[in-house]
Amino acid sequence: MNKYIAFVLVVAAFIVQANAQCAQNASGTPGSCLCNLGYYGTNAEANGACNQCPTGTLTAAPSSSAGGNTNSGADITVCSVCDKNYYMNKSAGSTAGYKNTPAAAICNACPPGSGNSGVSVQGDVTQCNICTKNYYMTALPVAANAGQNIVAAAATCVFCPDGSSNANGATSVGNVSQCNTCLPNFYMQTAATGSKQAICQSCPIGSGNASGPTAVSDLSVCNICIKNYYMTATASTGVAAKCSPCPANSTNSGSTSISSISSCTCFDSNAVPLSSTITNCQCQNGYFGNVATVLGQLTGCKQCPKGQFTSAGANCNICTAGSTINSDQGGCTCNDSSTGTLPWNPLTNVCECQSGYYGNPSTATTKGTTGSCISCPKGTQSTSGSAQAASDCTQIPGAIVYSVIIYFSAALGTLAILI
Ligand SMILES: *[C@@H]1O[C@H](CO)[C@@H](O)[C@H](O)[C@H]1NC(C)=O
Ligand SMILES: *[C@@H]1O[C@H](CO)[C@@H](O)[C@H](O)[C@H]1NC(C)=O
Ligand SMILES: *[C@@H]1O[C@H](CO)[C@@H](O)[C@H](O)[C@H]1NC(C)=O
Ligand SMILES: *[C@@H]1O[C@H](CO)[C@@H](O)[C@H](O)[C@H]1NC(C)=O
Ligand SMILES: *[C@@H]1O[C@H](CO)[C@@H](O)[C@H](O)[C@H]1NC(C)=O
Ligand SMILES: *[C@@H]1O[C@H](CO)[C@@H](O)[C@H](O)[C@H]1NC(C)=O
Secondary structure, three states: OOHHHHHHHHHHHHHHHHHOOEOOOEEEEOOEEEEOOOEEEEEOEOOOEEEEOOOOEEOOOOOOOOOOOOOOOOOHHHOOEEOOOEEEEEOOEEOOOHHHOEEOOEEEEOOOOEEOOOEOOOOOHHHOOEEOOOEEEEEOOEOOEOOOOEOOEOOEEEEOOOOEEOOOOEOOOOOHHHOOEEOOOEEEEEOOEOOEOOEEEEOOOOEEOOOOOOOOOOHHHOOEEOOOEEEEEOOEOOEOOEEEEOOOOEEOOOEOOEOOHHHOEEOOOOEOOOOOOOOOOOEOOOEEEOOOOOOOOOOOEEEOOOOEEOOOEOOOEEOOOOEEEOOOOOOEEEOEOOOOEOOOOOOOOOOOEOOOEEEOHHHOOOOOEOOOEEEOOOOEEOOOOOOOOHHHOEEOOOHHHHHHHHHHHHHHHHHHHHO
16 A cells, blocks of 8 residues: 555544544543433444433443443443432332333432532432521431431521522521621621621612622622613712613613613514613514513514504504605605705604795605795795695785885985985
8 A cells, every 4th residue: 555545544534533423412532432421321422322311310420431321331320329409219220120120310309498419329318418508507407217206307498588698508507697698689788697697788779799798898899780770870989880770671681881771672673772862662663563561572563564654663654645655664755855845754744845935745746856845925924834825825914014114215215316
């Protein structure tokens, strides 16, 4: 075999190797893939499958040794340990009797508030021997004693009161003073003492603290805005961040720095984006109806039929004579928009002359027509839309007296020149 062919073969083998993959939920190198922690399968290569262990159960760390969740012969009995906060009612193994069905460990959830860091041997509820985050412990687990009619019990765990918390949970018996931190969105006024929990106060409306304070703190720890609020001023010594609510029917994920109403998104996908000028959720131009009032709800804004306009969700309408619909179906533009015509107005939907002009722009047959409105003759006036012909313009009161004076002064001037 010449060197060139050998080289090509090595490269080809490398490409095959690189393209090959492990099964879903497996990792490692093709040829020696292992199912991930919590998955079992007899073949973790691309053509095999790794199955998730039953709820509450896990595997030991992936391993190719016997009993590991390996390529070969790893059935559901590798789901032999319990996940954290579960106790083991029955260990994994093949059940005696009918067909010796292999079975995972049976792991039951610990009673609320109690927990553990995972167990690998069969036991009972006394395996739930700690209190989880935000609970304090008033009693250790109690072992069963059939003779004394005592049933097994988990550690007794009580929820921390009034916004106080226990960030790390409790591993020994104590009292409410184990609640020495505050829940997120509270600030700590007084630290936990001998037999009292930390005194925690709610952050002012809309403001919050994502991690939850662990020490006495002033309002300045309320330095974020919670979901559905945007920040108008940052927190400073003794003062919480100022947070404004998103308008009804809109949402955001909160904010950690100055932001605006435009950080809020209307639930309705066909709503106008919020801005300093659009401060409530409404259907966008060309769509009529009511915006969705629930996140994820179908749009309540429906597009108007072709040739009809609407804005702010109002009913669809046909453009008035002498106007042309805008491309976004949000309104119309008068065919004549030259001097003297009033711009099209959604409230009136007419094309007419402004005050002081006469004419009829509703007959303008093409976009860009000019001169439909003409100034009323000197000394006359009109209110907008009232005059179609020059004779519809009315005398300006006092204009007669004024023109008579002009006439007389002109006459006097002429007289003076003649003299
Ligand atoms: C297992 O695989 C599925 C499909 O790829 C994936 O959606 C899932 O997140 C995986 N589970 C874990 C725990 O990685
Ligand atoms: C533990 O398992 C046994 C059967 O193996 C069952 O009778 C019992 O109800 C289980 N206990 C709990 C708390 O699930
Ligand atoms: C509560 O627990 C704390 C800390 O362990 C202890 O100092 C205090 O005496 C206890 N209070 C009561 C009433 O037992
Ligand atoms: C929450 O409070 C802690 C002080 O306990 C502070 O350091 C932190 O910046 C605050 N904000 C957030 C977002 O956690
Ligand atoms: C929220 O949407 C509903 C339905 O469109 C509407 O009736 C309500 O007025 C909206 N709320 C606000 C404040 O815009
Ligand atoms: C206004 O102009 C458009 C486009 O040029 C035209 O289609 C429409 O018929 C005109 N309106 C009137 C009343 O003539």
